[in-house]
Amino acid sequence: MSELTFARIDETVHATLTPPRRGYWGIVLLLFCGVLLGAGCWVYQIAVGIGVGGQNIPVAWGTYLINFVFWVGIAHSGTLISAILHLLRAGWRNPIARAAETMTVFAVCCAGLFPFIHLGRLWQVYYMLPYPNQRQLWPNFLSPLMFDVIAISTYLTVSALFWYTGLVPDLAAVRDRATGMRQKVYRVLSLGWSGAHDQWLHYSRGYLLFAALATPLVISVHSVVSWDFALGVVPGWHTTIFAPYFVAGAIHSGLAMVLTLMIPLRRIFRYEAIITVAVLENVAKTMVLTGLLVGLAYGTEYFIAWYSGNPVEWESFRWRATGEYAYGLYFMVVGNVLLPLLFLAPAVRRSLPALFSLSLVVNFGMWWERFVIIIGGVAHDFAPHAWGLYAPTIVEYGIMVGSFSLFFLLFVLFCKHLPSVSMTEMKETLAHGR
């Protein structure tokens, strides 16, 4: 980073905020259509009934919950990178922290939609709120779904505040260079930041506080999500390993998504000097670790299923590897554990095409991991007479396309309208030399 200067950082980042070209709006329009498609499918589902999806008895949870867990997983690495690595003073996280945090916020938004989409009677969702009522009905706080409501909303709140706090000095910097309407908007957004000494003092305290607050959430959110399953009796779900297993998987998938987003971002916005290959390499190295953790979890599940001597559990895992959805298991083992091991070779983790394609593979593999767990568990559980299979329908695919479109739409809008690299933290890095 020797050739970086404060001015160069400013210039590079400000350059990303120049008025976009038509191609950009084309992409925005396309993604918006995708969002509309998803919204249309959802409205259709509300009007006709949840049966337009492919769920059935025994598989009453389908892609909606898969996508929910998938997006929650994606949301993890943002906070991991921005909060935990911040606390650990890992300077290499600074160039990607902003984008990763943004990814977190948007992914939680996408994730948060899915429990709503999933509900049979969305219009009665307020029953989950502990509001005072005549019949003195209270939500069931024993239900893991109530844990979810609390965990996800807390996570969304904290990560959004954390993200916004970090954004304030940069917004002020953008405000200072902007003119006209843009300036007015950024003025409001930057909350009167003037760069005064006491503001910096409060800012850094506040940022540290949020980092500290967010850190346990990284662990808790996905642990709680895993309890949606682990607290059920279903074979393949009812296991104590689920919390760490899901957290490791979430970080794994989040890191993959970071790579998926950063590599094009870096290229398009000419961030090569800021987001160096070394940064990406560090992400890839971390992924080797998380991949191995996930692999350990897969192995442990199989070992315990065999070692427990529980015929139901063992049959469930035997079927996972040989049954109708076996391909899902192989996608996940190969995609999440074996292929990321290629990152052990420096040549692979330094090659952008390899990094990018492997990151896509891991994203894909992690989606299938959720499929294997969520669908596979109940499709083949205690009562053999009730075994059944599930396949998503076109409406579900529509909603899935909608959620991906929403995520990328928000991200695309973000990179052209907000500083996608934290100038403040880059400058700190430059000043402190780490």
Place this chain on the structure above:
Amino acid sequence: MNRRRFLQLAGGGSVAFAAACSPESPKFLFSPPQATGDQVTGRATWYASTCRECPAGCGLIAKNREGRLIKLEGNPLHPLNRGRLCLRGQAALQALYHPDRLTTPLLKENGHWVPISRDRALSRIAARVQEAARRGEGRVRLLSEVVGESALALQRAVLGGWSSPGPTIFEPYAYETLRAANREVFGVDGLVSYRLDQADCLLGFGAEFLETWLSPVEYAWKFKTMHALRGEGKGRFVWVAPFQSLTGANADRWYGCRPGAESWVALGLLGRLLALGRGGHLPESLRRGIAQAAEAAPFPRVEQVSGIPVAHLEEIARALAAAERPLVLGAGMWQSDENGLRVNLAANLLQRVLDPGLLRIDAVNRHRVEIAAPRAEILSLLEDLAAGRVDVLFLNQVNPLFHLPPSAQAAEALSRPDTLVVALGGFLDETAAAADLVFPLAHALESWDDYNGWTPVPSCLQPAAGRFSTAPGAGEFWLAIAFPEGEKPAPDYRSFIARRLFERGLLKTASDWPRMLQQGGLFPPPGELTGAPPADPPDRLPELLRRPPPLPPEGILLAPVPSIRFFDGRGANRPWLCEIPDPLTRIAWQTPVCLHPETARAHGVETGDLLRLSGPGGGIEAPAYATETVVPGLLVHAVGQGHRAYGRYAEDRGANPLRLLSPRLEPFGGGQAGVLCRVEIHPAGGRILLARTDGSRIQHGRKLVRTVSPAELRRGLKPRKAGLTLNDFPLTLPLPEGYDPKRDFYPPHDHTEIRWGMVVDLDRCIGCAACVAACYAENNIAVVGETAVARGREMAWLEIVRYHDESRPERVYFLPMLCQHCDNAPCESVCPVYAPHHSAEGLNNQIYNRCIGTRFCSQNCPYKVRRFNWFDWSWPDPLPLQLNPDVTVRSKGVMEKCSFCIQRIKEARTKARNQKRPLREGEAIPACVQTCPTEALVFGNLMDPDSRVRRLCDDPRAYQVLGYLNTKPAVIYLKKVLEEA
């Protein structure tokens, strides 16, 4: 805006708002008030009547709420069915309120149906009939369903008045061979009934007495009287047939026999039993005759022909010889060919050999279906039609075009332009569609009539529901059409029946008639209903048996068998019967052709592949279903579907295997010959998504169904050492005693007086699905249709799970599976809004209004008994008239499941509370328990130490399905008792 203006606007606005908010009032919650004096809104009125869904004639009581019939239950006073109904009987309501039911007469003009008024139709028919009567004798004919005495007398009088012979009673399964055999061997020209309940060893050659044969509900309870565990032993039931059917699946032992070779086995057994010294009481001529006839079938030869090893044949013979009270039943009701006849003859002879006094044959209480004309008479009527010897043909609720093979030319005979064909009945089925005039009749549940399922026991039919249309009952129709005003034998049909009953001496005093209507019939007290064995059985060998039996046909054979769901096809338009899966294949809405996996492999076919079958009479297409319950080389296809007309649920669905037959007659009995017909199989290309309701056919060692042998029971089941695994988890009752701090984190529920529970005796369950139909009727369960069932979205709260044994796949078990109302319910803890709720009486209630549809409860239910409303399911009008007003119709997005019929419990409890007394045992029972013909289900209060359920929990056979999950289910199962368990 001033204050006045504001108030004006606000007032107007609220009125407009309130007016706009009032939804369209829900239809059919209350029917137009045509209520009679005995009806009170909100309280049910029960009318006794008789089921006419099949010729058996079970007594029923019909539950009327606000003028609508909402439920049928068996009449507990009726000696035939003793308060029980089968699934077809339960579904009779769906014929009453069927969306395709005709209400106005239709006249065919230029090939199109034109609605005409009732009077015009009547005058038109009357004119043609008078004209025909003038032209000569026998020019008006009637093809009628099986009817009661009064109706038959009226029909005879009416036709006699038109100088024509009496009605020809058409029944697709007319038991020609059984009647011939009864005549030849018992000297009884009719269909005797069997005292199954008094037997200790039962041998069946195909008579499907638990499904369709003669009187299935009656034989179901009789069968379980002899076959259920009593003390330490139970009667034995042996089945010799080429395929199992539901009846065979309930046998202790199935000896798979080559199709068409049953007559060899029966003959061989006759010879062997004589050789074992039985039959000494027989007249010498008969005994010698039998011995001579049996010479053609020594056991080694029988083995050659039938494929049953000599050792097995010896086993059967020994079992029969050793039995104190054996009973032998003959062939299936579809077997009207020579093989069937020979089986029935030999079976009756076996009975004579084994049962000196014929004590288990009742020649007095005979089955009404004996009045059905043999197929030969039907064909000769068709010949008369084709030859133009008939001017007017009445078809009284029969559908010969569906039941006769196409080559019988019935369609051509009906379509003669100079013959007026009048179809009477509620539906536009194949035959009605070919008629010239369709005259709708009132449903049996809306009409006056009498019927006698057992010949000497009359039961009545009376209008039990508010009239659905102005269509008259059959009796009213005949009175209206045949007699001018003033010459009628009675002012109305009701008086006609009463008068007939007085004339026959059945009614004696004026008070007898209302008592008959109250009780549903004239039933002698149980002790007095004796009956008698055949008085004078002939002492010579039936002529036919002097010739050796023919060899069974070679090649791939197809058996068109009656269906427990659709009977002979008349039930195919009832949505419940379509939706409830076949007990053995577990396939709903479709009828597959069942074949042995070996046969399937030999033809390169898998379950679900579409097959093209061609036989002597034509071809059909049907999906294959591989099952070990059929012997190799045989195809079994149930009759019932494949209608070309008959309304939305039946039309163009499945195939009719009767189309494969050619209309040959078996000369001796006069039935359809060649029913076991040779077919060619060709893959038709393509597969069908079968609407299967089973996941796995086997239970993967999970012991959901458990069995025990009588020997083990005698030895006494040792109390197991309690552990925590599948095999040693103790019985944990849903009572405080079922809790153990070592296993349980939470304390027990504090039920105060009542903890409802159910006991399911697997040894008594025959898998007939009557309970399932009752559940559909009672609880407004939605019918979702073929595609939704195929996608795993059936809504049945109670299903009869079928498992094949893992090591002996031909052995089939039935497991009624419903919500287990666990004390430690996995569904309750995971719902975020407490929609599954544990009641003070231990019920696991599902609060529909509270449910938001997360479906977590279903995910977490190990029994997978919860059902989700994926859509707003609909009932086409006027089916909603049947809906039970005491049960919510669930809307989309909510979970539902078995409630133990909480509405029935509440009704009973309210009654008890009003009378200021505690609830009595047996007062509150769910619909499934009420209708179970074999009393396999018992319901009651587990907290009452004297209740039946509580006492049955102490049975050594008691266990809980998946009990080791510590869910503490309130449904306790009793192990099935199997000789070779």
